[in-house]
Amino acid sequence: MGDILKVRALSFGYGRHRVLDNIRFFAPSGAFFIILGPNGSGKTTLLKLVAGILPAPTGTLFLKDRDIGEYSARELARLTSYVPQHHHQNFPFRLFDFVLMGRAPHLGLMGQAGDDDRRRVTEALAITDLSPKSDCLLPTLSGGEAQRALVAKAICQDTPLLLLDEPTASLDLGHQVRLMELLSDLCRQGRCSVVMVSHDLNLAARYADHILLLSDGKTAARGNPRDVFKRDILETIYQCRLQVEIDAAVGRPSIRLA
Amino acid sequence: MTTDPLVRRIVSVSLLTGILLALAWAAGVALGSSDAGLATLLGRLWGDVPADDTRWTIIRCLRFPRVMLATLVGAGLSLGGLVFQDILRNPLAEPYVLGVSGGAAVGAIIGIMMGLAAFPGTALTAFAGSMATLVIVIWLPLRQAVLHREMILLAGVMINALCGAAIMFMVSMSTDARLHRILYWLMGDLAGAASTEVLAVGLALLPCFLIIFFLSHRMNLLLLGQDMAQTMGVNVRRLVLTLLTVTSLMVGLIVSMSGLVGFVGLVIPHTLRLWLGADHRVLVPACILGGGAYLTICDLLARMLPQQGELPVGVVTALIGAPMFIFFLFRSKTWATS
Numbered sequence: 001m002g003d004i005l006k007v008r009a010l011s012f013g014y015g016r017h018r019v020l021d022n023i024r025f026f027a028p029s030g031a032f033f034i035i036l037g038p039n040g041s042g043k044t045t046l047l048k049l050v051a052g053i054l055p056a057p058t059g060t061l062f063l064k065d066r067d068i069g070e071y072s073a074r075e076l077a078r079l080t081s082y083v084p085q086h087h088h089q090n091f092p093f094r095l096f097d098f099v100l101m102g103r104a105p106h107l108g109l110m111g112q113a114g115d116d117d118r119r120r121v122t123e124a125l126a127i128t129d130l131s132p133k134s135d136c137l138l139p140t141l142s143g144g145e146a147q148r149a150l151v152a153k154a155i156c157q158d159t160p161l162l163l164l165d166e167p168t169a170s171l172d173l174g175h176q177v178r179l180m181e182l183l184s185d186l187c188r189q190g191r192c193s194v195v196m197v198s199h200d201l202n203l204a205a206r207y208a209d210h211i212l213l214l215s216d217g218k219t220a221a222r223g224n225p226r227d228v229f230k231r232d233i234l235e236t237i238y239q240c241r242l243q244v245e246i247d248a249a250v251g252r253p254s255i256r257l258a
Numbered sequence: 259m260t261t262d263p264l265v266r267r268i269v270s271v272s273l274l275t276g277i278l279l280a281l282a283w284a285a286g287v288a289l290g291s292s293d294a295g296l297a298t299l300l301g302r303l304w305g306d307v308p309a310d311d312t313r314w315t316i317i318r319c320l321r322f323p324r325v326m327l328a329t330l331v332g333a334g335l336s337l338g339g340l341v342f343q344d345i346l347r348n349p350l351a352e353p354y355v356l357g358v359s360g361g362a363a364v365g366a367i368i369g370i371m372m373g374l375a376a377f378p379g380t381a382l383t384a385f386a387g388s389m390a391t392l393v394i395v396i397w398l399p400l401r402q403a404v405l406h407r408e409m410i411l412l413a414g415v416m417i418n419a420l421c422g423a424a425i426m427f428m429v430s431m432s433t434d435a436r437l438h439r440i441l442y443w444l445m446g447d448l449a450g451a452a453s454t455e456v457l458a459v460g461l462a463l464l465p466c467f468l469i470i471f472f473l474s475h476r477m478n479l480l481l482l483g484q485d486m487a488q489t490m491g492v493n494v495r496r497l498v499l500t501l502l503t504v505t506s507l508m509v510g511l512i513v514s515m516s517g518l519v520g521f522v523g524l525v526i527p528h529t530l531r532l533w534l535g536a537d538h539r540v541l542v543p544a545c546i547l548g549g550g551a552y553l554t555i556c557d558l559l560a561r562m563l564p565q566q567g568e569l570p571v572g573v574v575t576a577l578i579g580a581p582m583f584i585f586f587l588f589r590s591k592t593w594a595t596s
Contacts, residue, residue, distance in 0.1 A: 053485045077491030084485055090349070091481050091536040104479055105491035110539060111475035112264055137535075157490070 004029045004161050004193050010060040019045045021217045032187045033195045034204040037214035043197040044165055051082040051163050077105035081157035083150045085165040089138040096134045099124055102156030124152040143170040164196040180207045205229055205253045229253035271540050275547035282554035286325035292316050325554055327451040330460055331516045332553025334508045336545040339523025341505045344477045345498055352523040353509045356414035360421030361391030362513035367428050385510030391417050392506045446519035446572030448557050459515055466508045467546055474538035519572045525579035526552055532586050
């Protein structure tokens with residue numbers, strides 16, 4: 001399988017302020033790719049560039065070997081789906097209808113859905129543990145439920161690339177693990193590749209195939225979890241004392257405060 | 259009937275609001291200070307009342323165009339409010355609050371002072387006025403990398419104040435004879451509409467209604483936020499620009515015909531949203547029909563309530579709309595939690 005996403009010498013800034021500097025990485029199809037880094041290191045900006053929300057300079061970002069600037073919004077929406085970091089919804093959409101909106105790039109002008117679309121919504125609600133809330137209005141959902149609703153919407157969009165910005169941030173421990181298992185399953189089944197921004201080093205160490213560690217807009221480390229999670233690298237970047245061990249049961253690093 | 263739940267819902271909601279509108283029409287045509295009534299209308303249909311009957315002339319030349327104008331104005335202003343609330347994702351947005359109506363009013367008064375006819379002369383200057391405020395209030399902030407919706411609302415409030423001052427300035431400069439007319443017009447005035455003008459406005463508004471209806475699913479996506487809409491396949495910039503142009507054309511036309519009628523764009527979309535949910539594919543037809551019915555009733559009350567003469571219809575929309583809105587707001591469960 002080829003690379004669904006290629007980033008080459010990508011630099012980006014808002015006005016004179018440079019946020020990303022010479023970033024390069026490849027995400028193979030079916031990979032679980034996690035972007036880590038301290039606050040303000042450019043993670044979210046990078047994800048928004050990949051999602052097509054911010055305009056990447058020509059020749060730096062390729063989806064399926066085609067420059068992202070050449071895709072129309074609708075073509076892009078069939079390739080990538082995006083789960084934002086914060087999302088407040090004050091308007092009274094029903095949860096089912098909200099998740100159904102994920103089908104929009106596959107539907108006509110008025111978004112008329114068929115039985116297959118509704119079946120996908122039911123399935124997405126089931127695997128994100130939201131089936132009982134199907135008829136609830138969005139503003140009545142808790143923070144964690146709203147977060148999972150966004151994931152369900154993205155799964156419904158049925159794209160080869162799934163982009164998530166800190167999707168575990170407002171979830172309890174059990175739902176964090178279940179979400180990571182779900183994303184990992186989607187990758188293993190070859191249904192999609194995942195590129196995710198996170199702050200949780202241990203979840204990343206446990207589930208990621210590839211890690212990109214950003215610091216101040218530059219690549220600090222890149223590779224599989226065992227290569228990236230070195231004590232000296234992490235201590236320099238996060239400015240605190242840490243211990244890194246290899247968890248023998250799963251063969252992956254585990255990080256805790258020293 | 260089709261089994262598609264969306265189509266069924268649109269049809270049933272449209273039927274329901276359509277019945278409301280039909281009842282409002284019946285009341286608007288039948289009631290008034292003269293003894294012309296439904297009996298005259300039905301009699302004319304059966305041929306019992308001759309075509310030159312005074313009562314029939316009152317219905318045909320006075321009440322009918324007025325009811326139609328009230329319907330068009332109510333429909334357009336409700337739809338305008340719905341569109342602005344969608345674009346700004348702010349429940350407070352409305353053509354009146356955002357200064358777009360004010361800009362149209364400045365344009366219209368300039369047109370009146372230049373001695374232009376109501377249609378198309380004043381309508382065009384009103385459209386120019388509403389477009390000018392819109393460019394300042396929305397288009398300039400949209401050009402920035404990060405869009406602050408609060409900034410747009412604040413800019414709108416300021417532009418509205420500026421337009422208010424400009425209007426008062428022009429009013430104080432105008433001659434006594436025009437003063438009464440302009441002041442009445444400022445509070446909203448549906449009297450004196452001619453059939454041909456109303457027909458022209460109707461023909462101009464119809465494509466606006468259709469365009470907004472066909473964009474209603476994208477408006478749903480836009481309500482989730484610009485980033486979300488973009489990643490769900492919506493060309494956000496093009497959609498917002500289209501909606502803004504169509505809406506300011508609509509508002510400019512309406513203000514030139516009716517003056518400033520506030521509250522309709524706030525009360526009708528909110529009330530319908532609390533009742534029907536946030537799906538614009540249902541809300542757009544409901545706003546057109548329901549908004550039309552609401553303003554027809556308000557205009558009827560404006561004609562009937564005073565012993566002599568009539569009230570500006572803007573007074574009635576505010577008198578009914580504000581308490582009704584507060585009532586719905588406190589009863590609503592979804593707003594209490596957000």
